[in-house]
Amino acid sequence: MNYMTRLLCAGLLLGSSQTTHSQDADADREALQRAAMDALVSAPEERALPLASKVLAGSYSDDMKERALFVLSQIDRQEARDAILATARNGSGELREEAVRMIGISGDPETLAALRGLYAEGDDDLREAVLEAYLIADDPESVYELASSATTAGDFEDAVDILGAMGAREQLARLRDRADMSEEWIDAVAVSGDVELLREIATDGSNPDRQAKAIEALGIVGGSDVEATLVQIYRDAATDEIREAALDGMLMADHDAGVLELYRTSRDAAEKKELLERLVMMDSDAIWDIVDQALEGAE
């Protein structure tokens, strides 16, 4: 190897080592910067506010800015709320949605109210983030407002889903006159655990489809009180659809005792056959009682 080649190789090696060193230094600095942002969460507000605001406004990575948003969400000052709201309004992509969620975490009523305007003009992702923010802030009334003013089934469904998850029975009950928007409303009532409302819908005779859906939803909720209701609904059913829904409900509630009771009291061979099929579908041990009785009768 001549002198020039060796010099070139040495230069390349040195360059490569310097690049690695520089990359290590960058990674080290970035790790410390992330740790510094995390540490600011519990720092005195007057220290944390200017630093987090600076990072949010500067040319930092989205990861750093998300950390800054979280720090600001923990600061009970108007400047912090304004900085988050500005990002929710003017930020880009995921950072914007993160800012919306942080407004939920901060829980400030005034800033939460400002999210309604963002919801109206936002895309699907932003609208989802607004609903999440209300969920985080435990603000069912704002979600109710969005559901009651929804103009599409999709928006209505998204809002009532959140109300169901929040267990917001009162708000869901108030949306009863908008229930035609989507069957999802009944699922949300079921998720909220409002058995009384489901029972009312199941027996009000106003809309057979909705009644059937409510009866099935009762089965999902389950419980001894519901089980007795399902048996009674089956007995009182005016149509085959309602009877079928009550059986579906018992299947979902795994209430084989109820199906067995109906089987034993039925005097209709076709109905007995259907009830027996249901017990088989439910993999119920009651089948063996029926078989034993049938064999005893044969003997």
Next chain:
Amino acid sequence: MPAAGTVLRALLLAALFIARSVGNASELAAELSDGWHSWDVPAGIHGKRACCSDVRRKPVGAELCRLGPGAGGLMTDEDCLPTSDSLRVYILVVDGDVTDIHALSSACPVTTSTPVQSLGARDSEESIAWLDRYARDGSKLADEAVTSIALHEETRAFTALAAMVEDQGRGMDIREQALFWIAQSENEAAFDYLDRLLSAR
């Protein structure tokens, strides 16, 4: 670029500082036989009110912080009623090894399985240099050492914590913990340090 003379002077000063710190730390270490030891130093803002959670908001003497093996994890709380301008560093030595480190307000009532040997009042630098030797890895002892340093008087605590953050030879968890305490500091230099760190590119 600084002149060579300036750099040399800075290096000499740094070497002298290190030598002095090591000397002080060794002096303190030499006095530590098996058992509990304590020394007092000026407390920082958080150190003045540092006590265990059990004693939080209760008058002095109502309850005692239990230190040492079998006492369970001691949760240090920096918002306690007993306050003092002085911080007490507690060290447990077992078979020649340091196994427990705590720093609490000198007003915080404590109880230990064996009597605590008091080493009296010590210089902050000496105390920090001694604790700094244990603030290396992610062990519980290292965590306690960093927390104890952070509770010393602000300026000296900040200098030690910043040096920890800059020292790439230490574990990242320890450097992060040092950063945590810098962020809690009400020292203006600590704020400037964080500002510089976040502005670095």
